[in-house]
Amino acid sequence: MNAAVKKDYRTALYAPNITKPAAISAFLHVAVFVLATVGIPYLSKDIVTEDMVIPVELFDPSEIIETTNPDEPQKNEEDDIAPPPERKPVYNKSETVPDLAVPEEPDIPEPEEIIPEETPKIEPPDPTEIKTPPKPKSKPKPPPKPKVVEEKPKEEEKPEKDITSLLKSLTPDEPEETDARKNDVGQGNTSQQGNVAKQMTSSDLVALVRGVQPCWNVNAGGRMAEDLVVKLRVLVNRNRTVRDAIILDKLRYAADPHYKSAADAARWALLNPQCSTLNLPEEKYETWKSFIFVFDPSQML
Amino acid sequence: MKYRGVFYFLFMIFFLSVSTAQAEEFEAVINEGVFKPRPIAVSPFHPTEIKHRELATDIPKIISDNLARSGLFKPVNQAAFVQTPGSIFQEGVRFPEWRTTGTETMVSGNVLTDDQGNTRVEFRLWDVLSEKQLIGMAYTTTPDNWRRIAHIISDEVYKRLTGEDGYFDTRIVYIAESGLAHKRVKRLAIMDQDGANHQYLTDGSYLVLTPRFSPTRQQITYMSYQGGIPRVYLYDINTGAHKLLGNFSGMTFAPRFSPDGKKVVFSMAKNGNTDIYVMDLQSRKTVRMTSGTAIETAPSYSADGRRIVFESDRSGSQQLYIMNVDGSGMSRLTYGKGRYGNPVWSPRGDLIAFTRMYQGKFYIGVIRPDGKGERLITTAYHVEGPSWSPNGRVLTYFKETPSGDRRIARIYTIDITGYNERWLKTPKDGSDPAWSPPNR
Numbered sequence: 001m002n003a004a005v006k007k008d009y010r011t012a013l014y015a016p017n018i019t020k021p022a023a024i025s026a027f028l029h030v031a032v033f034v035l036a037t038v039g040i041p042y043l044s045k046d047i048v049t050e051d052m053v054i055p056v057e058l059f060d061p062s063e064i065i066e067t068t069n070p071d072e073p074q075k076n077e078e079d080d081i082a083p084p085p086e087r088k089p090v091y092n093k094s095e096t097v098p099d100l101a102v103p104e105e106p107d108i109p110e111p112e113e114i115i116p117e118e119t120p121k122i123e124p125p126d127p128t129e130i131k132t133p134p135k136p137k138s139k140p141k142p143p144p145k146p147k148v149v150e151e152k153p154k155e156e157e158k159p160e161k162d163i164t165s166l167l168k169s170l171t172p173d174e175p176e177e178t179d180a181r182k183n184d185v186g187q188g189n190t191s192q193q194g195n196v197a198k199q200m201t202s203s204d205l206v207a208l209v210r211g212v213q214p215c216w217n218v219n220a221g222g223r224m225a226e227d228l229v230v231k232l233r234v235l236v237n238r239n240r241t242v243r244d245a246i247i248l249d250k251l252r253y254a255a256d257p258h259y260k261s262a263a264d265a266a267r268w269a270l271l272n273p274q275c276s277t278l279n280l281p282e283e284k285y286e287t288w289k290s291f292i293f294v295f296d297p298s299q300m301l
Numbered sequence: 302m303k304y305r306g307v308f309y310f311l312f313m314i315f316f317l318s319v320s321t322a323q324a325e326e327f328e329a330v331i332n333e334g335v336f337k338p339r340p341i342a343v344s345p346f347h348p349t350e351i352k353h354r355e356l357a358t359d360i361p362k363i364i365s366d367n368l369a370r371s372g373l374f375k376p377v378n379q380a381a382f383v384q385t386p387g388s389i390f391q392e393g394v395r396f397p398e399w400r401t402t403g404t405e406t407m408v409s410g411n412v413l414t415d416d417q418g419n420t421r422v423e424f425r426l427w428d429v430l431s432e433k434q435l436i437g438m439a440y441t442t443t444p445d446n447w448r449r450i451a452h453i454i455s456d457e458v459y460k461r462l463t464g465e466d467g468y469f470d471t472r473i474v475y476i477a478e479s480g481l482a483h484k485r486v487k488r489l490a491i492m493d494q495d496g497a498n499h500q501y502l503t504d505g506s507y508l509v510l511t512p513r514f515s516p517t518r519q520q521i522t523y524m525s526y527q528g529g530i531p532r533v534y535l536y537d538i539n540t541g542a543h544k545l546l547g548n549f550s551g552m553t554f555a556p557r558f559s560p561d562g563k564k565v566v567f568s569m570a571k572n573g574n575t576d577i578y579v580m581d582l583q584s585r586k587t588v589r590m591t592s593g594t595a596i597e598t599a600p601s602y603s604a605d606g607r608r609i610v611f612e613s614d615r616s617g618s619q620q621l622y623i624m625n626v627d628g629s630g631m632s633r634l635t636y637g638k639g640r641y642g643n644p645v646w647s648p649r650g651d652l653i654a655f656t657r658m659y660q661g662k663f664y665i666g667v668i669r670p671d672g673k674g675e676r677l678i679t680t681a682y683h684v685e686g687p688s689w690s691p692n693g694r695v696l697t698y699f700k701e702t703p704s705g706d707r708r709i710a711r712i713y714t715i716d717i718t719g720y721n722e723r724w725l726k727t728p729k730d731g732s733d734p735a736w737s738p739p740n741r
Contacts, residue, residue: 167676167719170679209329213333218336219336222463222694223693264428267431288327291327293329295331297332
């Protein structure tokens with residue numbers, strides 16, 4: 001017995017069988033190399049939603065009117081000289097309103113009541129929000145109105161203003177900086193940096209970006225607006241309509257109100273019925289069914 | 302053990318397949334968009350009782366007007382609305398139908414009476430494109446305080462959609478002017494930022510100039526010729542009491558509060574020389590900040606209270622300078638042609654507004670504190686006295702235009718982009734406006 005044990009020990013010591021561990025080791029090395037090369041996988045679930053294209057008309061920036069205060073003219077209170085009445089307080093200023101979703105409920109909840117969770121929706125619920133009221137079961141309403149009443153077709157035909165002209169300046173004596181800025185912007189209103197897929201050509205990307213431009217409304221003049229670069233993962237239906245646009249930096253979205261505003265604007269650009277059918281080559285569906293859209297205003301402001 | 306290899310193999314096949322899928326996900330970059338007023342539908346509110354009918358219409362009207370006046374929003378015409386307030390209250394928002402109006406967001410609300418007889422106003426802001434609620438709040442106050450609720454709701458909507466604090470629940474103090482050019486009557490007056498609740502604070506028996514709001518208290522500082530001597534006074538808005546800032550030997554003018562409201566920086570002309578001084582309002586101790594023979598005036602604190610911008614002719618022409626609050630580290634800010642004056646540091650800290658006189662014309666402009674990015678955003682025969690909204694997004698100032706043998710003075714507001722200039726109507730001529738801090 002002892003001799004057998006010793007023999008086995010010697011065999012293992014002097015002639016070890018390393019074929020299997022070596023194969024596993026090699027396999028793992030290859031796996032690590034492949035992972036390092038192509039990255040962590042993205043697992044997304046396809047959410048089937050109803051595709052809907054609703055035509056609406058865009059607002060023209062030239063319609064920013066310069067009018068007087070719309071309020072009624074003030075009374076001439078020439079003889080009324082006194083300290084103005086002290087401003088009255090507004091109570092429960094930060095109170096969140098109760099749920100609207102159950103209108104037949106007679107009692108309005110107490111102010112202290114915590115808001116109920118949002119009703120089941122496609123998107124993950126936000127604990128700070130109130131659930132969306134249920135949609136009506138029947139559709140008794142007349143067909144949707146085709147356009148906003150106050151819009152003037154003549155003005156709609158005007159080309160969109162270049163964002164670079166938004167920060168108005170009457171300065172006559174600073175040509176260098178202005179020219180430099182113009183050149184910067186002029187070098188390309190689209191750029192395809194990063195991982196450009198083999199199947200998507202430059203012209204494909206230019207067409208895609210140009211189609212969304214009219215719907216991306218940037219908050220020019222906003223605080224640090226030029227730094228608010230937003231990345232979205234865009235999920236696209238086969239008919240090229242945007243199924244969803246997911247904001248990737250959720251932490252910043254929750255913490256930074258400026259970023260939140262910029263991210264919403266980016267998302268609305270893709271969900272706007274005017275732009276939500278993307279300019280994409282139909283034959284490359286597998287390539288564009290999910291992609292990353294970066295909204296970068298740094299060159300505009 | 303013998304299946305381990307198979308397991309690894311399958312695992313790697315799976316990993317490679319999904320990794321390849323990810324590798325195919327391309328990235329598109331958009332770096333040009335548009336800037337236009339965002340469409341927003343402000344629905345009339347739902348009155349739960351007949352007595353609330355008026356408020357249910359008036360409050361949304363004020364909200365809509367506030368948002369439109371900012372230039373960042375364009376309220377959708379009510380004729381295009383697809384639901385009544387009652388329908389929204391009972392059925393909820395029918396998002397697909399609202400999308401046909403071209404709107405991105407929508408405001409709805411209710412007005413009711415609580416157990417104590419106070420008016421309770423609830424509102425919600427909806428994301429029409431994403432079909433979700435963005436905010437929902439309720440406010441309770443006395444029925445006659447409804448305008449303020451409308452302004453506070455406007456602030457909430459503005460903040461959620463722009464990321465910046467609103468400025469609608471604020472007031473503007475200004476100089477109301479009347480009479481002939483050689484016998485001008487100038488009175489201190491105050492009003493809401495939309496021109497409502499107008500009130501005179503002085504009777505016009507003496508001249509008042511350059512009013513400025515305290516950032517922390519219901520207090521205004523201004524210059525007055527009361528008793529024939531120009532001096533800086535403090536005015537308590539709640540009590541109406543005037544108080545002399547200090548009994549100085551020289552003429553004092555151009556006062557402005559520090560951001561914490563504890564100090565007032567001002568100019569004093571003494572022995573033919575004008576310099577900048579700071580007074581601690583508690584100890585009443587005054588410290589001289591500048592020296593030399595140059596005229597140095599119009600000081601304004603930075604938002605963090607660490608620096609002061611002012612105008613000086615020390616270089617031979619009137620230009621803007623910045624110094625630390627202890628008077629050290631003085632540096633020149635502007636180098637343009639003409640004369641620069643009246644600098645005001647933005648509450649946001651990123652810009653300094655100023656007046657510029659060049660080739661016989663007046664301009665209002667903005668410049669970054671590092672001296673770059675100067676932009677002149679409005680011009681007139683005479684334009685003067687810029688003052689920032691508390692969120693640093695809007696400027697108010699006054700313009701004078703000749704009209705026969707007199708001049709017409711009017712107060713205006715403008716977005717810092719240089720667009721959306723609007724006349725803020727006042728009962729009489731108005732000049733030297735100064736914006737209050739928020740919720741004042």
